[in-house]
Amino acid sequence: MSPVITYSRNVFLPLTFVCRNICGYCIFRRPPGEGCVLSPDEVIRVLRRGAEAGCTEALFTFGEHPEEVAGFMPFLEQYGFGSILEYCHAMAEEALRLGLLPHTNAGIMTADEMRYLADVNASMGLMLETTADIPAHRNCPGKEPARRIAMIEDAGRLKIPFTTGILLGIGETRSDRRESLEVIAGLHRKYGHIQEIIIQNFCPKPGTDMSAFPGATLRDMQETVRMAKEILPSDIAIQIPPNLADAAQILPCGVTDLGGISPVTIDYVNPEHPWPAFDELAALTKGYTLKERLCIYPEYIRRGWYHPRLRDCIISLENTIHMRGTSVIPAKPLYEGKAKSVYASENPDELIVVFRNDMTAFNGVKHDQFTDKGRLNATASEFFMKMLEAEGIPTHHIRMSAPDTMIVRRLEMIPLEVIVRNVAAGSMTKKYPVKEGMVLDRPVVTIDYKDDERGDPMINDDLIEVLHILTADELRKVKEMALHVNKVLTRFFDKCGIRLVDFKLEFGKADGTIYLGDEISMDSMRLWDKKTGESFDKDVYRFDKGDVIAAYRNVLKRIIPDSGV
Numbered sequence: 001m002s003p004v005i006t007y008s009r010n011v012f013l014p015l016t017f018v019c020r021n022i023c024g025y026c027i028f029r030r031p032p033g034e035g036c037v038l039s040p041d042e043v044i045r046v047l048r049r050g051a052e053a054g055c056t057e058a059l060f061t062f063g064e065h066p067e068e069v070a071g072f073m074p075f076l077e078q079y080g081f082g083s084i085l086e087y088c089h090a091m092a093e094e095a096l097r098l099g100l101l102p103h104t105n106a107g108i109m110t111a112d113e114m115r116y117l118a119d120v121n122a123s124m125g126l127m128l129e130t131t132a133d134i135p136a137h138r139n140c141p142g143k144e145p146a147r148r149i150a151m152i153e154d155a156g157r158l159k160i161p162f163t164t165g166i167l168l169g170i171g172e173t174r175s176d177r178r179e180s181l182e183v184i185a186g187l188h189r190k191y192g193h194i195q196e197i198i199i200q201n202f203c204p205k206p207g208t209d210m211s212a213f214p215g216a217t218l219r220d221m222q223e224t225v226r227m228a229k230e231i232l233p234s235d236i237a238i239q240i241p242p243n244l245a246d247a248a249q250i251l252p253c254g255v256t257d258l259g260g261i262s263p264v265t266i267d268y269v270n271p272e273h274p275w276p277a278f279d280e281l282a283a284l285t286k287g288y289t290l291k292e293r294l295c296i297y298p299e300y301i302r303r304g305w306y307h308p309r310l311r312d313c314i315i316s317l318e319n320t321i322h323m324r325g326t327s328v329i330p331a332k333p334l335y336e337g338k339a340k341s342v343y344a345s346e347n348p349d350e351l352i353v354v355f356r357n358d359m360t361a362f363n364g365v366k367h368d369q370f371t372d373k374g375r376l377n378a379t380a381s382e383f384f385m386k387m388l389e390a391e392g393i394p395t396h397h398i399r400m401s402a403p404d405t406m407i408v409r410r411l412e413m414i415p416l417e418v419i420v421r422n423v424a425a426g427s428m429t430k431k432y433p434v435k436e437g438m439v440l441d442r443p444v445v446t447i448d449y450k451d452d453e454r455g456d457p458m459i460n461d462d463l464i465e466v467l468h469i470l471t472a473d474e475l476r477k478v479k480e481m482a483l484h485v486n487k488v489l490t491r492f493f494d495k496c497g498i499r500l501v502d503f504k505l506e507f508g509k510a511d512g513t514i515y516l517g518d519e520i521s522m523d524s525m526r527l528w529d530k531k532t533g534e535s536f537d538k539d540v541y542r543f544d545k546g547d548v549i550a551a552y553r554n555v556l557k558r559i560i561p562d563s564g565v
């Protein structure tokens, strides 16, 4: 197998740009002022976008001890936090809630501060930068090499999987680089906690004291990567940033990792250098096997170097990246629905459907996100599609590539929502004089025209024909398939102690055949407990009847007892 190059899919959250250090090369730092602290709403918005884009890591990188900068505190206090680490802890909890693993680089921290953050961080980091005393660090209390080394040592004592690195071209010599690498190697030999070391080329920025500096050359990078390979224990990954350095030229020197790459956020430290898109990354690493990893490396997961609070998230994300394998989901979806995103795949006949954690009701008026919801619906949908295939009903399902990601046949979708009802409920009881719960004499098929802007109006056979949505024959076939699905599902649910009240199907065409598309999940069915009448479906969310994720899990436990949900 070709050599493996790893990377992590992340979102970058610069909680504040205010920093007590004034480094000669930095454009990240800003004085206190409007917008100097990312608001909690903004953080959550970015985390959500990251979760939707399949990211696994929330990278919290921000200015060091901003509290020491006069005028900063009011900007933080407006959000109800007394220190930046307290804020970081709260936002890391949000990240976990949305299914992302936090990695924090807060600059210098004490052992107590790291301990405080460790229950919500899978890993932490601090660039050593250099062991040399350089003019660029003259005004930086936190850049004193001895303090940085002491913190990395503390992290080792605390068994925190750690990232560090060196910055090239900031005024250090070649022998300083060697010394820095030797120090890191020594710390790792003692504590075994350095997962990765970043070899980063400094890129001079206009408007800084060091704008005229040459920065690090390609040769510097190649030489230092080789040096790192020689000096560092082989279990430390050697990382270069592919947005700053010419990765293709440096990889052969011994690079094993490309660090965090974001489909959502920019590199705030080097905003002029965009991340490569995932398909560019594949081209860049031609001849290598590109493999996704989490911010905590597999060896540290195996050793259990994480807080028990992180366990579920780590297991679920490990599963996700394992199933995603080396196939790369493009950055931009072809189509974004209310709860699923559809991406092109390398195979033109297939699409990638990601079941997101979004939950909406009343045509999107109500909208929330729930951890794990995407996986639960994807699991149910796969289960039912397979069941229906076995009963001779063609579906678009091909295989799963992750617990929340289904590879499907590309269909030309028919803009109809085909609803089968066994029991009166929902819109039927609103529109017609019938009581909720009345068992219908026979299953009824009703069809809505799928159009959010028009509120999905009900449509009839004649309209479907004259609007050229389907021919009479095709419509007959669709209804037949819907009733067949109903027969199979009703029989199955009955055995699980669940009553299938109603459900919605969507169909599409490929090569002249009609396939069942979209999803069959707790979002698209009404399911009642046969004995108690309790709802297990989206009505729990629509009408605030309780914990909707617990209800969805309950369905999965009953229908697939060994699904492990």
Ligand code: 5GP
Pocket (backbone or CB within 6 Å): 417, 419, 425, 426, 427, 428, 456, 502, 503, 504, 523, 524, 525, 526, 538
């Ligand atoms: P109703 O017409 O009573 O609102 O819905 C009937 C059934 O079809 C319910 O099981 C409901 O969940 C499903 N359904 C109707 N419209 C939609 C829709 O736009 N999206 C989803 N996911 N399900 C729908």
